[in-house]
Amino acid sequence: MDSLNSLLDGFGTALTPLNLLFAAIGVLLGTAIGVLPGIGPAMACALLLPVTYGLDPTAAFIMFAGIYYGGMFGGSTTSILLNTPGESAAVVAAIDGNPMARAGRGAQALAAAAIGHFAGGMLGTIALVALAPTVAAWAVDIGAPDYFALMVLAFIAVTSVLGRSRVRGFASLLIGLTIGLVGLDQMTGQQRLTFDSLLLADGIDVVIVAVGLFAIGEALWVAAHLRRTSGESIPVGRPWLGRDELRRTWKPWLRGPFIGFPFGAIPAGGAEIPTFLSYVTEKRLSKHKAQFGKGAIEGVAGPESTASASAAGTLVSLLTLGLPTTAVAAVLLAAFQSYGIQPGPLLFEREPDLVWGLIASLFVGMVLLLVLNLPLAPVWAKLLRIPRQYLYAGILFFAAVGAYAVGGQSVDLVVLLVIGLIGLVMRRYGLPVLPAVIGVILGPAAEQQLRRALQISDGSVLGLVGTPFSVTVYTVIALLLAWPWLRRLLPRRRTVAADGAFAPDADATEPARRE
Numbered sequence: 330m331d332s333l334n335s336l337l338d339g340f341g342t343a344l345t346p347l348n349l350l351f352a353a354i355g356v357l358l359g360t361a362i363g364v365l366p367g368i369g370p371a372m373a374c375a376l377l378l379p380v381t382y383g384l385d386p387t388a389a390f391i392m393f394a395g396i397y398y399g400g401m402f403g404g405s406t407t408s409i410l411l412n413t414p415g416e417s418a419a420v421v422a423a424i425d426g427n428p429m430a431r432a433g434r435g436a437q438a439l440a441a442a443a444i445g446h447f448a449g450g451m452l453g454t455i456a457l458v459a460l461a462p463t464v465a466a467w468a469v470d471i472g473a474p475d476y477f478a479l480m481v482l483a484f485i486a487v488t489s490v491l492g493r494s495r496v497r498g499f500a501s502l503l504i505g506l507t508i509g510l511v512g513l514d515q516m517t518g519q520q521r522l523t524f525d526s527l528l529l530a531d532g533i534d535v536v537i538v539a540v541g542l543f544a545i546g547e548a549l550w551v552a553a554h555l556r557r558t559s560g561e562s563i564p565v566g567r568p569w570l571g572r573d574e575l576r577r578t579w580k581p582w583l584r585g586p587f588i589g590f591p592f593g594a595i596p597a598g599g600a601e602i603p604t605f606l607s608y609v610t611e612k613r614l615s616k617h618k619a620q621f622g623k624g625a626i627e628g629v630a631g632p633e634s635t636a637s638a639s640a641a642g643t644l645v646s647l648l649t650l651g652l653p654t655t656a657v658a659a660v661l662l663a664a665f666q667s668y669g670i671q672p673g674p675l676l677f678e679r680e681p682d683l684v685w686g687l688i689a690s691l692f693v694g695m696v697l698l699l700v701l702n703l704p705l706a707p708v709w710a711k712l713l714r715i716p717r718q719y720l721y722a723g724i725l726f727f728a729a730v731g732a733y734a735v736g737g738q739s740v741d742l743v744v745l746l747v748i749g750l751i752g753l754v755m756r757r758y759g760l761p762v763l764p765a766v767i768g769v770i771l772g773p774a775a776e777q778q779l780r781r782a783l784q785i786s787d788g789s790v791l792g793l794v795g796t797p798f799s800v801t802v803y804t805v806i807a808l809l810l811a812w813p814w815l816r817r818l819l820p821r822r823r824t825v826a827a828d829g830a831f832a833p834d835a836d837a838t839e840p841a842r843r844e
Contacts, residue, residue: 336458339685342387343693351388352690355395356697362396363403374660386668387683391690393664397640397657398694402446402702405633409438413544413724418636420539420766421604425621425628432624440570441626442633443703445582449634450695452586453593453641458688460590460645473781474793478802480775483602485806486609488764501760504751505768508533515777528740533748537732538769541745542762544728546752548721553753578630581611585634593642601770607635641691648672648684 342348374393384392404419409426422442429438488498511522512532523529570578585607592603611631612621621628640657647658649672665672670680677684732745755762779793786792794800 333458335681335685336689338682339687339689340692342682342686343391343689348388348391348686348690349693351384351392352395352693353697353701355392355397356399356694356701359396359399359401360403360406360698360702361399363400364406374657374664386670387686389664389668390661390683390687391694393661394687394690395694395697397661398446398450398637398691398698400657401636401640402443402698405442405446405636406439409442409629410435411544411724412547413540413728418601418604418639420543420601420763421608421632422629423543424608424763425623425625428622428624429626429629434624434626437570437574437626438629440703441574441578441630443699444570444578445585445630445633446637447695447699448582449585449589449637449639450641450691450698452583453590453638454688454691454695456586456590456638457641457645457691471798472796473778473785474796474799475802477775477778477782477793478799478806479602480771480778482802482806482809483605483767483771484764484775485809486605494759497758497760498764501755501762502764502768504755504760505538505765505770506772507768508538508748508765509769509772515773516780526740528738529744531736532773533744533769534736534741535766535770537741537745538748539766540728540732541748542752542755542765544724545745545749546756546762548725548728549749549753550756551721552718574626577615577617577627580614581607581627581631582634584610585631585636586638589635589638590642593639594645601767603635603639604632605767607631637695644688644691648676 343352374396401418405422405426407413408419408422410430412423412427426438426442429435484502488495488502507522509532511529513519513523513530514521520530588607588610589603592606608628608631611627612618612625615621615625615627617625617627643658647661662672670676670683729742729745732741733739752762755765782792783789786795794803
């Protein structure tokens with residue numbers, strides 16, 4: 330009841346005309362910047378941080394919250410329409426969202442993403458209000474072996490379940506892990522794969538890698554095939570979801586927060602892991618497994634709801650522990666400190682108006698995001714009507730601008746082009762891009778957690794499975810790896826063919842074909 334009363338007071342703060350204006354500005358800026366490839370919500374918050382110094386802290390953080398959620402929706406927009414994620418949480422949206430757009434269902438994919446963000450954000454923020462102390466206490470008990478187990482689960486899930494070939498999936502993951510090694514060793518300070526260049530000592534930013542593999546690689550691939558294919562305009566389609574689409578999406582919308590919120594509250598890679606797990610879950614539970622990777626709307630609805638709920642979970646660790654688990658949370662922590670405010674257990678007592686006004690503004694921002702962006706779905710989808718040579722030229726321009734804005738160094742443009750060429754080669758030989766991005770994002774963190782776990786156990790490998798949580802995760806990994814072989818041993822279901830004879834079920838033979 331105390332939390333509910335405080336939340337009502339927060340609504341009194343968030344619903345003032347001035348704070349509503351800042352929330353609307355944040356949502357619009359976040360969406361607009363998130364649409365640009367390579368410029369995600371973290372960069373938007375960082376660029377606007379100096380501008381907010383003269384604002385009231387409550388108004389500033391309300392605007393930051395709008396930028397956060399708006400940037401996530403904008404990133405999924407470019408993922409769906411252009412196969413170019415604006416930020417890492419939107420990577421999964423491209424798997425089925427882009428095939429939907431190319432099939433003339435871009436508006437429906439955007440609508441499913443917008444409603445998914447709304448549902449996930451609402452349920453995640455409700456969980457933030459109700460479960461913040463419990464989740465924060467649980468997150469404190471998670472150790473290095475558990476973090477490493479979670480990251481291994483993400484690696485296995487994305488390489489084993491997505492794509493048709495495990496060998497290609499692990500090859501792509503190896504490429505990403507290798508790129509993640511570039512820079513100084515965080516523990517010893519030794520240079521790795523820097524070619525004696527100080528410009529690479531800080532490593533390669535994940536934004537540059539994601540933009541290079543997705544945007545540059547896709548643009549070069551399209552340019553290589555423009556002369557072979559006709560430049561037909563792709564139909565946009567109707568803007569609203571039909572009855573069948575709603576029937577297929579409402580369950581993923583509701584399942585997403587249960588996956589995203591807990592993962593957002595612990596430092597295990599932000600929204601990347603839960604969005605992949607959500608995609609895997611929806612593929613397992615769906616009755617339309619054959620459509621996944623080709624335009625299954627569940628593959629958009631579930632991960633987008635999960636990503637939005639993960640953003641709410643991120644605020645649990647930030648507000649209650651002062652622990653940033655994502656790049657945006659790190660920028661928000663810097664913003665708190667610039668105002669002389671230190672997030673932590675005492676924040677709710679010392680700054681109740683600020684905290685509860687910020688939490689209430691999340692509800693307001695979700696409503697504004699849905700009201701503003703759902704009617705604009707057909708407008709965003711019309712980007713596909715732009716001739717591809719002009720469209721991808723614009724993508725190359727904005728990708729270069731985004732990559733240069735990361736560090737302000739010209740070497741970033743060279744690295745961007747090199748990674749783009751790697752993306753082109755990967756497409757040429759059928760390597761999935763997604764595992765490589767995951768390797769870059771989670772590889773350095775997984776290495777650090779592995780080293781910490783081994784140091785704690787004095788070098789004993791048994792230290793990696795020293796907790797019940799890690800044992801549970803490794804059990805799930807083993808089942809995931811062994812499932813294709815175990816499935817062959819199960820009796821095959823038989824269906825009646827058109828001529829009345831019995832035939833094996835198509836789903837039962839799918840793993841054999843994939844192998």
